[in-house]
Every structure is written in structure tokens, then in C-alpha cells.
Amino acid sequence: MTKINDETLRTFVGYHLKRSFNVIQSDLIETLRPFDLRMLTYSALVLIVDNPGLNQSRLSQIMDIERPNLVVIIDELEERELITRERVPTDRRSYALHPTEAGHALYRETLDAVTQHEAKLLSGIAPEQLEQMIATLKLIESAKKGQA
Template structure:
């Protein structure tokens, strides 16, 4: 026989105090704020965080392969193909066969691609300055150093 259910009053306000003590929770919440704002910044340029990142890496590393780009972005190569196809379709990058390896493609940014990347980078830098304005210079440096150490790429 089942116990009768007792009604419980609804919580007026949810407390996440326990979760706020967890670094991962705070990192994710901060990332959500940054990601949402960045999406609004890049939308007028018809870019997303991932397409901006890919275009920037290609513009900064002329001739890198799709495999190298996938590794740099930490995404699976099949997922990268969609991004590369989009950027190439928009005339922002070129994909050329690598002379010694017909299966590999070297990527390079076109002039319109470099110009769009430059405009997007200026917008992203302004976005970061605005988002991080709540930190003083020492706090910002400490944050950057801590994140680099957590990533393990110091």
C-alpha cells in the first residue's frame, strides 16, 4: 500500500549556496554570461563563437590543416567539416590540397575573411573589456593566470 502524498509548500526562492562553493559551477555560470553576450556581439557579423575562433586560427596560421584546426579548437574533425564548409561557402577561407598529402587540406583566410576577422576581433575585445570591467587589472591578470594553469598550458 502506498503512503498518501503530503503536499509541500513551494519554495519561494531557490538557494544555490552549496553549488556556489564549487569552482566548476561558478566557471560554468560565468561562461554562460560571457557566451550569451558574445553571441549578441558576433550575431551582426553572422559569426558564432566557434566560427569566429576557427576564422581567427586560420587567419593567424596560414596553411594549417583541418586536422590541426580541429586539434586547436578541441573538436572532432567531422564536426569541423561543417564549420570549414560554412566559412569556405561564405568566401572567408580557401581550402587547398596539401602537396605531399592529397587527403589533407591547407586552410587560408581570404582578404574578406581577414577583414571580417579583424572587425570581429575588435568587437570581441570590446566585449571582453566590458564584461571584465568588474575586475581591477590585478584581478583580471590573476583570473587569466588561474585559467591558464587550470587548462594546463602555462
């Protein structure tokens, strides 16, 4: 059981980001499993509840995924009757996405679960420390190519 040296990779911020995100992600996946939601379907549901009426194009932009990939996500949410696709009269190309009552209900349930998942996982870390980290993460996020 010799120790492995990953000091070289540890010099990279991205390596730390990936490893810590993996920890949160795997716990989140387990948290969402009972609701039969994946991370992307969950994110989409939350954004549709919080922004009723938005279309798929805008949603794919905020979710940072390509439009084709969003189609299957929306298909799944619609099949499960968590959201509806409604033709927009003023622009008949696009669909307005709205949550159903079931969608709202699932939103509330999962919000509780996910909030508790993070609270439990991050319980050993001071809130101010997390806030500081989030501030730094926002800086990185805004360093997107083309913006920098």
C-alpha cells in the first residue's frame, strides 16, 4: 500500500475542482435517485419552475449544453408530465416550457432533499469559507474564453 504521489496534478486548480466535484456529484446522484432524476433533468426542472414560459433555446444557454442534448431532457420531463410544451403564438417555432402541478410538487420535494444533501456533506466547513470559495468560483466562471 505505497502512497501515490499526485503533487504534480495538485498544482492544478482544475484537478482539485474535479476531485471535489466528484465527491459532491456522487452523493447528489444518490440523493436524486429515489426521485428518478439525473443532475441534468433536475437542473432543467428547477430552471423551468423558476422561469416558467422560457423556451428550449434559452434553457440550453443557461444550462451550458447544446440544444440537441436538451431535447431528450425535455422529452423525459414532458413524458413524466412534470412540464408542458406549449406553442408560442408570437413565435411558432418555439415552445414555452411550464411546470405542471406535479412538477411543482417534485420541485419542492427534491429541493429539500438536495439542500439536506449539501448541508450534510459540507457540515464540517464554515459557511463563510464556503462563501469565499463561491466568490472565487464565480471569478473562474466568468473567465470564459472570449470574455477574458
